[in-house]
Amino acid sequence: MLLFALRRSGLACAIIFCAIALLFGMIYIVPGDPASVALGPLATPEIKAAFRAQMGLDKPITTQFALFLSHVFTGDLGIDLFSNRRVTDIVFEALPYTIALASCGIGWAIALGVPLGCWSAMRRDSWLDRITGVLAVAAIAVPSFVVALYALLLFAVELNWLPAIGAGERGDLGDQLAHLVLPSFAIGLGWVGYLARLVRASMLEVLGENHIRTARAYGLPERRIVFRYALRLAVLPTVALLGVGIANLLSGAVFAEIVFARPGAGKLVFDAVVTRNFPVVSGAVLVTTALFALCTLAADLLIAWLDPRVRASL
Amino acid sequence: MRRLHVTRRQVIGGAASLWVSAALAPRAASAQGTSVLRVRSYGDIQDFDPAFSKAAPDGDVARCVFRQLITYKSGNSWEWTLDAAAEIKQVDPKTVSFTLKPGIKWSGGFGEMTADDVKYSFERIANPATKSPYKGDWETLDQVEVTGPLSGVIHLKEAFAPLWLSTLPWNAGIILCKKAMEASNNRFTTNPPATCGAYLLKEWQPKQQTILVRNPDYNGPKPAYDEIRIRPIEDEKTAEIGFEAKELDFTGTSVSSLPKLKSSPPAGSKVEVHPSLAYVWLGMNVDVPPFNDIKLRRAVQKAVDVDAILQAAYFGVAERATGIIAPGLLGHRDIKPAPRDVEGAKKLMAESGKSGVKATLAILNKTERLSAAQVIQANLAEIGIEVQIDAHDSGTFWSLGDASKGDQWKQLHMVLQRYTMAPDPSWAVEWFVPEQIGVWNWERWNSTEFGELNKKALVETDTKKRGEMYVRMQDLMEESGAYVFITHEVAGVIYRDTVAPALMPDGRVILPGFAARA
Numbered sequence: 001m002l003l004f005a006l007r008r009s010g011l012a013c014a015i016i017f018c019a020i021a022l023l024f025g026m027i028y029i030v031p032g033d034p035a036s037v038a039l040g041p042l043a044t045p046e047i048k049a050a051f052r053a054q055m056g057l058d059k060p061i062t063t064q065f066a067l068f069l070s071h072v073f074t075g076d077l078g079i080d081l082f083s084n085r086r087v088t089d090i091v092f093e094a095l096p097y098t099i100a101l102a103s104c105g106i107g108w109a110i111a112l113g114v115p116l117g118c119w120s121a122m123r124r125d126s127w128l129d130r131i132t133g134v135l136a137v138a139a140i141a142v143p144s145f146v147v148a149l150y151a152l153l154l155f156a157v158e159l160n161w162l163p164a165i166g167a168g169e170r171g172d173l174g175d176q177l178a179h180l181v182l183p184s185f186a187i188g189l190g191w192v193g194y195l196a197r198l199v200r201a202s203m204l205e206v207l208g209e210n211h212i213r214t215a216r217a218y219g220l221p222e223r224r225i226v227f228r229y230a231l232r233l234a235v236l237p238t239v240a241l242l243g244v245g246i247a248n249l250l251s252g253a254v255f256a257e258i259v260f261a262r263p264g265a266g267k268l269v270f271d272a273v274v275t276r277n278f279p280v281v282s283g284a285v286l287v288t289t290a291l292f293a294l295c296t297l298a299a300d301l302l303i304a305w306l307d308p309r310v311r312a313s314l
Numbered sequence: 315m316r317r318l319h320v321t322r323r324q325v326i327g328g329a330a331s332l333w334v335s336a337a338l339a340p341r342a343a344s345a346q347g348t349s350v351l352r353v354r355s356y357g358d359i360q361d362f363d364p365a366f367s368k369a370a371p372d373g374d375v376a377r378c379v380f381r382q383l384i385t386y387k388s389g390n391s392w393e394w395t396l397d398a399a400a401e402i403k404q405v406d407p408k409t410v411s412f413t414l415k416p417g418i419k420w421s422g423g424f425g426e427m428t429a430d431d432v433k434y435s436f437e438r439i440a441n442p443a444t445k446s447p448y449k450g451d452w453e454t455l456d457q458v459e460v461t462g463p464l465s466g467v468i469h470l471k472e473a474f475a476p477l478w479l480s481t482l483p484w485n486a487g488i489i490l491c492k493k494a495m496e497a498s499n500n501r502f503t504t505n506p507p508a509t510c511g512a513y514l515l516k517e518w519q520p521k522q523q524t525i526l527v528r529n530p531d532y533n534g535p536k537p538a539y540d541e542i543r544i545r546p547i548e549d550e551k552t553a554e555i556g557f558e559a560k561e562l563d564f565t566g567t568s569v570s571s572l573p574k575l576k577s578s579p580p581a582g583s584k585v586e587v588h589p590s591l592a593y594v595w596l597g598m599n600v601d602v603p604p605f606n607d608i609k610l611r612r613a614v615q616k617a618v619d620v621d622a623i624l625q626a627a628y629f630g631v632a633e634r635a636t637g638i639i640a641p642g643l644l645g646h647r648d649i650k651p652a653p654r655d656v657e658g659a660k661k662l663m664a665e666s667g668k669s670g671v672k673a674t675l676a677i678l679n680k681t682e683r684l685s686a687a688q689v690i691q692a693n694l695a696e697i698g699i700e701v702q703i704d705a706h707d708s709g710t711f712w713s714l715g716d717a718s719k720g721d722q723w724k725q726l727h728m729v730l731q732r733y734t735m736a737p738d739p740s741w742a743v744e745w746f747v748p749e750q751i752g753v754w755n756w757e758r759w760n761s762t763e764f765g766e767l768n769k770k771a772l773v774e775t776d777t778k779k780r781g782e783m784y785v786r787m788q789d790l791m792e793e794s795g796a797y798v799f800i801t802h803e804v805a806g807v808i809y810r811d812t813v814a815p816a817l818m819p820d821g822r823v824i825l826p827g828f829a830a831r832a
Contacts, residue, residue: 033719040368041733041745041754042447045718050445053449082360082368084503093520156559164559165521165552166545261547261556265519276709 012293034276077283087283098264102249108188117199139193148186183256190199202234247292348540354565358546364488365446379509388816407473429466433458434492451486480738512826567806588821596798604831611795617659627685637788645739645784679705718754
């Protein structure tokens with residue numbers, strides 16, 4: 001198990017390195033001058049040149065990349081071109097909001113998708129199963145931003161049940177949670193559909209296996225068979241998907257951060273790319289890539305922990 | 315030692331219950347005994363050091379926490395009123411004397427504001443060593459002479475007409491605490507070492523909100539609100555939803571929402587439309603084919619249907635521009651723009667001897683620009699010019715005409731541009747002088763007369779003469795054929811009817827002046 005964890009960690013490091021190298025190449029290929037954007041139209045060419053030198057933007061790309069990597073090992077991700085603040089501070093201020101949003105989005109998916117999938121599998125080919133199937137596909141098909149806008153108009157504007165914008169008052173957990181409900185639902189709804197279909201398919205496979213037939217022969221209640229014995233196995237592919245899902249939502253949450261005016265890593269990277277704020281782009285992508293790798297690694301380890309067969313094969 | 319034993323089921327169950335409790339948590343009650351004004355800003359603060367401020371949101375906060383000798387009056391005309399100055403007067407074109415109000419206290423125990431602070435603040439921006447992009451605001455400053463603890467004289471090397479409307483009441487006129495700044499290595503970004511304005515910066519939550527609280531030591535008129543919360547919301551539609559959900563008291567609106575909001579505003583709210591100072595134009599690069607031919611440029615001027623652009627891109631709420639200087643400002647061209655003339659345009663095309671002309675039109679990837687570009691594309695197709703629209707993100711767009719970035723400017727045929735400005739005409743014209751060719755003069759139009767007029771107008775103190783100079787400069791722009799003036803846009807605002815906003819004529823906020831309406 002330890003060897004497995006080490007092997008996967010090494011792979012995660014390689015992924016992070018490749019992502020950053022690729023990103024560094026891309027941000028210097030695209031046109032646009034960070035000095036012009038940061039200093040505005042009134043800056044003279046001399047002021048812009050001084051700014052580029054101060055930020056190290058006048059150095060060759062390979063030197064900048066090497067400097068970036070050497071600073072990363074000391075926990076220094078650079079300085080924001082606009083506010084002169086440490087990129088590390090900026091990224092770690094934004095990241096918790098995105099992690100909370102992505103986690104709650106996946107929370108919706110688990111809370112609704114897993115029971116729906118089980119329910120469909122238990123009533124295979126019934127009209128309820130078919131309706132659930134249609135709803136699940138519809139949830140996948142409807143664009144998340146459409147869900148976001150209608151949810152906002154209904155629950156925030158019309159009914160005034162939930163807040164519309166922002167992330168809630170700092171230090172007020174209840175307010176922050178209330179601000180998470182709509183955006184997390186908007187980003188999680190598509191995953192409800194995915195999980196419902198995946199769990200249903202896995203459940204049907206598992207429900208046809210011998211040990212389930214044996215359990216039925218012993219007269220165990222169907223609910224117990226499904227939730228205690230079948231779901232345990234059927235949920236394994238779901239765990240792998242959730243690892244990717246949560247990592248995917250970390251970057252995919254950007255639309256929710258814009259529509260709901262929430263701070264977050266996705267919006268941070270988007271803004272930084274648009275303004276050619278290279279230090280913030282590099283720093284934020286490094287951290288989110290690391291998080292992505294960590295999520296997939298955690299999913300692998302969780303599967304190994306949940307499934308004795310996988311553990312035994314390591 | 316007992317070993318903590320956690321089963322898989324407990325982990326899964328715990329996680330699920332935590333999530334459910336999170337989702338079902340009651341909405342926070344806003345139990346506050348203070349009067350709070352919640353306003354939207356289009357961006358977060360980044361750096362409100364007046365020598366380096368990045369955008370309007372920085373200035374909005376700076377004007378709350380600092381003071382200036384004079385500040386803008388709210389209302390429909392660009393006028394100033396005394397702020398930190400008890401008295402200020404133009405002694406002669408090159409000399410301005412001032413006396414500060416006594417008892418203006420700096421936070422952090424830095425004592426009273428003195429004339430030394432004024433000297434430090436203005437000379438700091440003018441000093442080339444500071445490398446301030448706003449050095450031009452104090453272009454002709456010689457020195458600030460301190461004549462007493464609270465009095466001083468601003469000496470200019472030569473007269474400077476924009477002083478009263480776009481230097482002293484704008485960011486370059488903000489006064490900093492010399493002692494506090496020197497103790498902070500002469501620089502801050504979002505954490506000023508000492509402030510003195512109507513409000514104090516209580517907390518900045520990046521990308522979330524800036525919280526200002528009333529300054530108990532402020533000796534000016536007491537601000538109406540105990541607290542101001544400024545929320546950075548980039549998307550105007552999101553801000554409108556936030557307003558409708560009663561989470562904002564004041565916000566700017568999108569142009570596309572204005573017709574609906576004006577005809578049926580949300581209950582308990584008011585909508586206002588202000589003329590903006592921005593200017594939008596279609597520019598043609600005179601240094602590269604096909605628009606190095608003036609007949610072709612004139613043909614474009616005649617062919618573009620500006621009224622159709624205003625309908626398509628600005629929903630009929632914006633007026634047609636006659637130049638780059640907005641109505642209400644000195645130098646505005648009070649003329650009736652020529653109507654569209656397709657036949658005249660075709661005739662000019664024929665005279666130019668060109669056919670099958672292909673050209674690119676560069677735009678910023680914003681909805682209204684794309685709509686405007688599509689109208690232009692259709693208009694020019696009628697006279698035989700095939701236009702390809704190139705939409706760019708802001709990072710790319712703003713370097714398209716920059717000659718220091720290589721030869722990409724040679725690919726630039728037409729560009730749909732929008733600039734904004736402070737309320738002095740010098741801000742509008744300075745980008746089109748010959749020295750700006752390849753910097754911000756992307757049309758690369760080179761007029762010596764224009765450049766000379768710009769220099770003269772900066773030091774002309776006779777308002778009438780100065781106004782005539784700016785009118786002439788816009789005439790020259792139009793005669794060059796390189797410009798099609800489109801609009802100055804509008805700025806829509808919406809606010810609760812319990813709020814009495816203090817706004818500049820173009821709809822920009824003067825937050826300390828906001829009042830509560832009974």
